[in-house]
Amino acid sequence: MQSSAVPELAHTHARPIHWLATATAVAGVVAFSSVLQPGAATAAQPAAPETKSAPAPMTPPDPAAVTFPVECGPVKAVVKKRAFGDLDGDGRPETVAVVHCDSPMGTPPDGVYVVTRDADGKPRVVATLLDPKDGTTVSDFAVGDGAVTATLLGYSSPDVPRCCPDQKSDAKWRWHDGSFVRSTPAGARSA
Secondary structure (H helix, E strand, C coil), X not given: CCCCXXXXXXXXXXCHHHHHHHHHHHHHHHHHHHHCCCCCXXXXXXXXXXXXXXXXXXXXXXXXXXXXXXXXXXXXXXXXXXXXXXXXXXXXXXXXXXXXXXXXXXXXXXXXXXXXXXXXXXXXXXXXXXXXXXXXXXXXXXXXXXXXXXXXXXXXXCCCCCCCCCEEEEEEEEEECCEEEECXXXXXXXX
């Protein structure tokens, strides 16, 4: 075996002084970088043409501020899901709420309601897309591209336990000529 002509290098054995020097250098870099910060951003949006200014966007109406047309008896109605979007093309967002009774047992049916603002800016229900009397529940739900889409779970007969829906259908509602139109037929169901 031939021995090496190069003596052992000093840096191959880390000693505590090396770790202390490394930690001090890192701490110095961190401290120095906190002092040197970039200047504040000064970019500005270009001025809008003075021809016509767009109305300021409003916040979506709060569904907690309305009373939904659902009969719950001694329990209260709760908003299970909500989504926002401009459904009628007026530039102001509407809120779509999935609501059911806060039942301690079973699977209460859902209602789907559209909430908008009246002339005074107060939230109000303007449309019922799905009535809880239909006995269905909503699993998937979204608002996008001016439409409301939902996956509805239902029951084929009164003999099916209310815990276990045995039918599934997709529904889509869109604003058309002053009202919401369901583009997926109510009878199109799958088992």
